[in-house]
Amino acid sequence: MKAAxxxxxxxVSLVLGMFCFGFALVPIYxxxxxxxxxxxxxxxxxxxxxxxxxxxxxxxxxxxTKNNENMAWNFSSEKRILDAETGxxxxxxxxxxxxxxxxMVAQAIPSVSPGKGAQYFHKxxxxxxxxxxxxxxxxxxxxxxxxxxxxxxxxxxxxxLGYTLFDISESHIKLQASN
Amino acid sequence: xxxxxxxxxxxxxxxxxxGITRWLYTTNHKDIGTLYLWFSFLMLFLGGAMAMVIRAxxxxxxxxxxxxxxxxxxxxxxxxxxxxxxxxPAFVGLANWIIPMQIGAPDMALPRMNNLSFWILPVxxxxxxxxxxxxxxxxxxxxxxxxxxxxxxxxxxxTFFIFAVHIMGASSIxxxxxxxxxxxxxxxxxMTFMKMPLxxxxxxxxxxxxxxxxxxxxxxxxxMLMDIHFGTSxxxxxxxxxxxxxxxxxxxxxxxxxxxxxxxAFGIVSHIIxxxxxxxxxGYTSMVYAIASIAILSFIVWAHHMFTVxxxxxxxxxxxxxxxxxxxxxxxxxxxxxxxxxxxxxxxETPMLFSIAFVALFTIGGLSGLMLxxxxxxxxxxxxxxxxxHFHYVLVPGAIFGIIAGVYYWLPxxxxxxxxxVLGKTHFWMSFISVNITFxxxxxxxxxxxxxxxxxxxxxxxxxxxxxxxxxxxFGLTQLLFLFIILKSIFAGKQATSEVWEGAKGLExxxxxxxxxxxxxxxxxxx
Numbered sequence: 188m189k190a191a192x193x194x195x196x197x198x199v200s201l202v203l204g205m206f207c208f209g210f211a212l213v214p215i216y217x218x219x220x221x222x223x224x225x226x227x228x229x230x231x232x233x234x235x236x237x238x239x240x241x242x243x244x245x246x247x248x249x250x251x252t253k254n255n256e257n258m259a260w261n262f263s264s265e266k267r268i269l270d271a272e273t274g275x276x277x278x279x280x281x282x283x284x285x286x287x288x289x290x291m292v293a294q295a296i297p298s299v300s301p302g303k304g305a306q307y308f309h310k311x312x313x314x315x316x317x318x319x320x321x322x323x324x325x326x327x328x329x330x331x332x333x334x335x336x337x338x339x340x341x342x343x344x345x346x347x348l349g350y351t352l353f354d355i356s357e358s359h360i361k362l363q364a365s366n
Numbered sequence: 367x368x369x370x371x372x373x374x375x376x377x378x379x380x381x382x383x384x385g386i387t388r389w390l391y392t393t394n395h396k397d398i399g400t401l402y403l404w405f406s407f408l409m410l411f412l413g414g415a416m417a418m419v420i421r422a423x424x425x426x427x428x429x430x431x432x433x434x435x436x437x438x439x440x441x442x443x444x445x446x447x448x449x450x451x452x453x454x455p456a457f458v459g460l461a462n463w464i465i466p467m468q469i470g471a472p473d474m475a476l477p478r479m480n481n482l483s484f485w486i487l488p489v490x491x492x493x494x495x496x497x498x499x500x501x502x503x504x505x506x507x508x509x510x511x512x513x514x515x516x517x518x519x520x521x522x523x524x525t526f527f528i529f530a531v532h533i534m535g536a537s538s539i540x541x542x543x544x545x546x547x548x549x550x551x552x553x554x555x556x557m558t559f560m561k562m563p564l565x566x567x568x569x570x571x572x573x574x575x576x577x578x579x580x581x582x583x584x585x586x587x588x589x590m591l592m593d594i595h596f597g598t599s600x601x602x603x604x605x606x607x608x609x610x611x612x613x614x615x616x617x618x619x620x621x622x623x624x625x626x627x628x629x630x631a632f633g634i635v636s637h638i639i640x641x642x643x644x645x646x647x648x649g650y651t652s653m654v655y656a657i658a659s660i661a662i663l664s665f666i667v668w669a670h671h672m673f674t675v676x677x678x679x680x681x682x683x684x685x686x687x688x689x690x691x692x693x694x695x696x697x698x699x700x701x702x703x704x705x706x707x708x709x710x711x712x713x714x715e716t717p718m719l720f721s722i723a724f725v726a727l728f729t730i731g732g733l734s735g736l737m738l739x740x741x742x743x744x745x746x747x748x749x750x751x752x753x754x755x756h757f758h759y760v761l762v763p764g765a766i767f768g769i770i771a772g773v774y775y776w777l778p779x780x781x782x783x784x785x786x787x788v789l790g791k792t793h794f795w796m797s798f799i800s801v802n803i804t805f806x807x808x809x810x811x812x813x814x815x816x817x818x819x820x821x822x823x824x825x826x827x828x829x830x831x832x833x834x835x836x837x838x839x840x841f842g843l844t845q846l847l848f849l850f851i852i853l854k855s856i857f858a859g860k861q862a863t864s865e866v867w868e869g870a871k872g873l874e875x876x877x878x879x880x881x882x883x884x885x886x887x888x889x890x891x892x893x
Contacts, residue, residue: 190551191552194546194547195475198542198546198577202539202543202577204581205581205582206581206582206584208581208582208585209581209583209584209585209586210589212582212585212611212618213589213600216608216611216614294604296603302676353605355604358599
């Protein structure tokens with residue numbers, strides 16, 4: 188039965204390998220989306236350099252803000268539409284207000300659509316890079332600074348930058364408690 | 367001491383132990399096969415009863431007999447029980463009974479694990495069904511248990527569901543390891559891979575699929591468990607996760623799973639068609655390669671279940687084309703079955719009737735699958751009854767007809783008695799007609815836009831739904847006849863010869879009917 192034992196060991200290691208692969212799908216999925224810009228995932232802060240002789244083109248940018256379920260904050264952007272040009276840096280302010288009577292922590296998650304334009308949307312500064320802690324009634328204005336890559340494909344006339352604001356107070360308290 | 371051991375081994379050789387312990391402690395592949403088959407039959411009736419509740423609720427528009435909450439539990443558990451409780455264990459049961467006899471092995475390679483892999487199944491389904499009697503009720507999020515329905519919005523009993531799935535997965539994995547090790551190491555001398563019977567071939571490939579994807583399912587439910595109880599956010603966007611990730615992980619398991627439920631049926635039908643056409647199977651080698659290609663392709667098509675999640679066009683095209691590619695090996699198989707029958711000396715016993723119906727109706731299900739594979743069209747069909755029609759055509763007159771055909775084909779070998787041919791044919795015609803009354807109109811209401819998984823529908827679908835429900839009731843009742851036929855064949859009937867069917871090929875037809883408790887203790891020579 189030596190051959191059978193060998194087969195069994197191979198099969199058991201295949202089972203364990205595939206179990207790990209199931210979990211490996213999580214980072215693979217994230218990395219895959221980030222590289223390809225699928226799912227509107229945008230990368231973190233970037234510094235970009237261009238050669239000077241690019242042709243700027245006009246692009247309309249829409250700003251959308253949304254609260255996740257049970258999120259009580261007031262969350263809005265200073266403007267809804269911006270007529271922009273590629274290759275130029277813009278700043279848009281967003282305001283956050285905590286109307287509740289207890290401190291809360293929030294995290295904004297960005298998404299750019301259409302997905303194929305996501306990798307051309309470069310943010311140099313963003314409130315979404317960090318968590319926000321607001322005391323009861325506190326109001327805060329935070330900027331997003333971004334440049335649209337001049338390499339943006341011509342068939343993308345409009346880009347939408349969406350933010351969804353999530354209440355992460357609970358996990359934050361848990362983290363603090365565990366520290 | 368040695369005397370004790372001797373008398374033990376003597377007992378062992380003379381036949382099965384008496385009473386309940388025969389079944390509890392058995393390591394005999396035939397006993398375990400029988401247990402699997404009866405268990406899956408019980409689950410077929412349980413899942414079928416749930417289908418009857420669903421069809422009774424949909425008999426007329428408006429709320430009929432159950433609350434929408436209970437309806438959701440019914441449709442979820444109907445799916446789970448039919449997939450994991452009826453179809454899969456039935457195939458494992460057939461594998462246990464038939465594979466060692468087909469390859470000339472005395473038993474399975476790992477008989478004790480075989481016992482364990484069966485006996486944890488009733489535990490798993492006991493846990494699953496017990497949730498109905500708990501606060502919050504059973505799982506209600508569809509058999510695909512998409513997050514966040516199965517995490518954030520799930521009933522508290524979801525944890526029981528998760529452990530039940532873990533145990534079912536463990537059972538399948540153990541069963542598969544056993545089957546692969548048996549096939550790879552215990553074939554009779556002279557039986558090369560390309561001489562292996564097709565049922566054994568399909569199961570070898572199916573077992574590899576199971577081993578590859580069941581652990582991924584275990585991973586998916588483990589992530590759910592961690593999201594629910596340990597504060598992780600695999601599928602929760604608020605914590606940086608992504609609910610769409612769940613669908614990717616699930617369907618990475620789910621698509622190979624649908625082939626797991628059909629490949630062994632391909633093997634069964636191949637045997638039956640060659641036996642009753644009295645011709646060797648046409649294109650044996652291409653059959654083997656077709657099965658292997660289907661299995662490999664099944665790993666790269668999963669996202670065709672989720673065309674509407676907002677995939678980029680490149681993804682939709684990739685998954686659309688790879689999905690369509692599967693039609694080629696499947697077409698090869700259908701062509702080979704038809705060519706085997708062509709100019710054959712065909713007789714129409716019950717197994718053959720079910721197999722011919724399998725070829726015809728499975729092809730209908732395959733063609734509607736091709737329609738669903740067209741990404742832009744899928745936006746129209748997605749989550750309608752057209753999808754329900756499609757997968758029921760491949761699962762009921764596909765997988766389940768394949769299993770029924772196999773049971774009729776090998777039943778005389780198991781019981782030693784021929785089944786009642788008149789009753790068998792009645793069973794076939796009633797099933798064939800009612801299955802089409804049930805599932806064919808679902809194409810029409812689906813194309814007209816009736817959504818699936820909803821306990822009510824718009825008035826214009828009323829007539830078709832009544833027809834569907836009547837068909838379903840007839841189909842359900844007809845399966846009681848199947849139970850009667852099997853029982854009758856156990857206790858009475860014409861004595862079967864060892865060959866059973868005129869000219870049947872394969873080692874299983876060389877042993878006596880009923881098959882002795884131990885077969886092929888000295889391996890046969892295969893030329």
